[in-house]
Amino acid sequence: MTGREVHLVSYPDGGVRPSDFRVVEVDVRRPNDGEVLVRNTWTSVDAGLRLRLRESGPEGYFAAFPLNAPMAGIMTVGEVVESRAEGFAPGDTVWHAAGWRDFSVVEAGREELAGIGTLTKLDTSLAPPQAYLGVLGGNGLTAYAGLFYASGMRDGDVVWVSAAAGAVGSLAAQFAKLRGHRVIGSAGSAAKVAWLLDELGLDAAFDYKSGPLDRLLREAAPDGIDVYFDNVGGDHLEAAIAALRRHGRVAVCGTISEYDAATPPPGPSNLFLLVAKDLTIRGFRGSGYVHLFPEFTREVGAWLADGRIVHRETVIDGLENAPDALARLMRGDTVGKTLVRILN
Amino acid sequence: MTGREVHLVSYPDGGVRPSDFRVVEVDVRRPNDGEVLVRNTWTSVDAGLRLRLRESGPEGYFAAFPLNAPMAGIMTVGEVVESRAEGFAPGDTVWHAAGWRDFSVVEAGREELAGIGTLTKLDTSLAPPQAYLGVLGGNGLTAYAGLFYASGMRDGDVVWVSAAAGAVGSLAAQFAKLRGHRVIGSAGSAAKVAWLLDELGLDAAFDYKSGPLDRLLREAAPDGIDVYFDNVGGDHLEAAIAALRRHGRVAVCGTISEYDAATPPPGPSNLFLLVAKDLTIRGFRGSGYVHLFPEFTREVGAWLADGRIVHRETVIDGLENAPDALARLMRGDTVGKTLVRILN
Numbered sequence: 001m002t003g004r005e006v007h008l009v010s011y012p013d014g015g016v017r018p019s020d021f022r023v024v025e026v027d028v029r030r031p032n033d034g035e036v037l038v039r040n041t042w043t044s045v046d047a048g049l050r051l052r053l054r055e056s057g058p059e060g061y062f063a064a065f066p067l068n069a070p071m072a073g074i075m076t077v078g079e080v081v082e083s084r085a086e087g088f089a090p091g092d093t094v095w096h097a098a099g100w101r102d103f104s105v106v107e108a109g110r111e112e113l114a115g116i117g118t119l120t121k122l123d124t125s126l127a128p129p130q131a132y133l134g135v136l137g138g139n140g141l142t143a144y145a146g147l148f149y150a151s152g153m154r155d156g157d158v159v160w161v162s163a164a165a166g167a168v169g170s171l172a173a174q175f176a177k178l179r180g181h182r183v184i185g186s187a188g189s190a191a192k193v194a195w196l197l198d199e200l201g202l203d204a205a206f207d208y209k210s211g212p213l214d215r216l217l218r219e220a221a222p223d224g225i226d227v228y229f230d231n232v233g234g235d236h237l238e239a240a241i242a243a244l245r246r247h248g249r250v251a252v253c254g255t256i257s258e259y260d261a262a263t264p265p266p267g268p269s270n271l272f273l274l275v276a277k278d279l280t281i282r283g284f285r286g287s288g289y290v291h292l293f294p295e296f297t298r299e300v301g302a303w304l305a306d307g308r309i310v311h312r313e314t315v316i317d318g319l320e321n322a323p324d325a326l327a328r329l330m331r332g333d334t335v336g337k338t339l340v341r342i343l344n
Numbered sequence: 345m346t347g348r349e350v351h352l353v354s355y356p357d358g359g360v361r362p363s364d365f366r367v368v369e370v371d372v373r374r375p376n377d378g379e380v381l382v383r384n385t386w387t388s389v390d391a392g393l394r395l396r397l398r399e400s401g402p403e404g405y406f407a408a409f410p411l412n413a414p415m416a417g418i419m420t421v422g423e424v425v426e427s428r429a430e431g432f433a434p435g436d437t438v439w440h441a442a443g444w445r446d447f448s449v450v451e452a453g454r455e456e457l458a459g460i461g462t463l464t465k466l467d468t469s470l471a472p473p474q475a476y477l478g479v480l481g482g483n484g485l486t487a488y489a490g491l492f493y494a495s496g497m498r499d500g501d502v503v504w505v506s507a508a509a510g511a512v513g514s515l516a517a518q519f520a521k522l523r524g525h526r527v528i529g530s531a532g533s534a535a536k537v538a539w540l541l542d543e544l545g546l547d548a549a550f551d552y553k554s555g556p557l558d559r560l561l562r563e564a565a566p567d568g569i570d571v572y573f574d575n576v577g578g579d580h581l582e583a584a585i586a587a588l589r590r591h592g593r594v595a596v597c598g599t600i601s602e603y604d605a606a607t608p609p610p611g612p613s614n615l616f617l618l619v620a621k622d623l624t625i626r627g628f629r630g631s632g633y634v635h636l637f638p639e640f641t642r643e644v645g646a647w648l649a650d651g652r653i654v655h656r657e658t659v660i661d662g663l664e665n666a667p668d669a670l671a672r673l674m675r676g677d678t679v680g681k682t683l684v685r686i687l688n
Contacts, residue, residue, distance in 0.1 A: 061620035266610030274627025276405035283618025
């Protein structure tokens, strides 16, 4: 049996180009003892992948992708075709981290992506399989942990979420609303802003391209903010530091504004305000909070069952289009969770 | 009776110039009910004052100094000359925040500087009066609170303290040593570095002017650091973020490298490492931790009584030289606590 894999063939210089990748047809081997063979159905496209399209990625982050090899460490769901591992049977829906290919041979019980990508059977009665790449998976956990743990959220906090129309941002914004907070969202187009206001029900939202960020944020949050959920970095972080009230907190989830740059741009010039206003900036990753999965699944699963969460998907069909899906995500052309449906 | 006051007459453009100040002879009024008249003996010189020599200082920070007026809000010690407040008698040694003048009329019980500058009788059996402007005062509390509270210090953490020959830094470095940590200090001259190693007994120290900061820090802490006590900001903060290990923490006490700039320089360009390594940056001020004074005085007082703390002073004689003392501190020409002895 053969299947396709997406390989990185050159490191993007600036924006991601589909020509930096190629699709390779390879033989699919049979599973050994303790392994399962999975026919993949959906694979994830996340901004953080851009950081791994480098000769060496940021220290401490997930490993950079080697050239001319399968891209290990991308969350994927699929169906077990053949199992030689206890607890898995043909037909099971699972997730694992060996994505961007048609078939994956995955070792059961092996820790990947610090726990999130370990081969796991999924409960598809709660939501369709691809939801485990978004709202019920790493993105959801990231939003939940960043908001409620890394930021040290307190009752009554006013929250700003940037990239609020993205996979993580749209969930963070909704989770904050569901816990009773005033939530401001920002995004990069008028259509996204309309979606934030009309569908997600945020209290205020703005298109960061429509004017000076400081002014837009001040109009949306005239009395300032207490928590900033940062997906963007750069000028967004600087604006947040200016707008934060005493004892305010930033949970840094990502800094997408910097990912395409060969040399990262300088950071905020107003860091003294951390001292003046007793502010805290904390970086975090969902993978540091896998112990929260039971609590997260309970609370978010209930919201989901009650129809209280909008989880929009931008679906790109065809494994061969995964690189283009990432390029589109990086350009801001997708809304909600960006997914590739694998038609194999 | 008359006395001198230092007034700010123009906002420094770049470095502090004594010509931005003038000494004014004024009438000293008698205290009203609830007030005491203090003959000041020592007044404090701190880098943070530079931030207040502006038309408007950083939001949330101590108020900017108005032109042609006494400079309210500078920690000072002196002797009560006349008291109309309960609990204070002539001859008492006190601190208050109405400094840079020969005499101050101070209201008892009035909160100043968020609690630190409230008129307080000092126990001079523990240390000489001026120690309450340094090791036993705001500087000491700042070092203590920043290190043990804001940074969330844990057993075994390796700590880097910048401006470690300064008033706060030299105490933070010693407090960390006394609690059993490996401590790296940096300062701006070979003589200061020798003092850090020979007198304070730090584990490693370097002159940040002697080479690229990243390399100097790597040599001093080959396995990285867990906590950075930041007095400098700018390139120092960037180097710390690079050197911090997973779950590392920064307590930002000050960013002296930026204070003379009309426009603050950009911040670190490696803030994504906050995400990659789960790092936290927390700004703080001693004034946010006045509730720790009893604990702080007990622990640091005991270290002091046992002769385990070096608290070096750079003494400049004469109130009229206070502006020059600040200019010298900002240039890095002083070591330990910079003090003005008022000869009135």
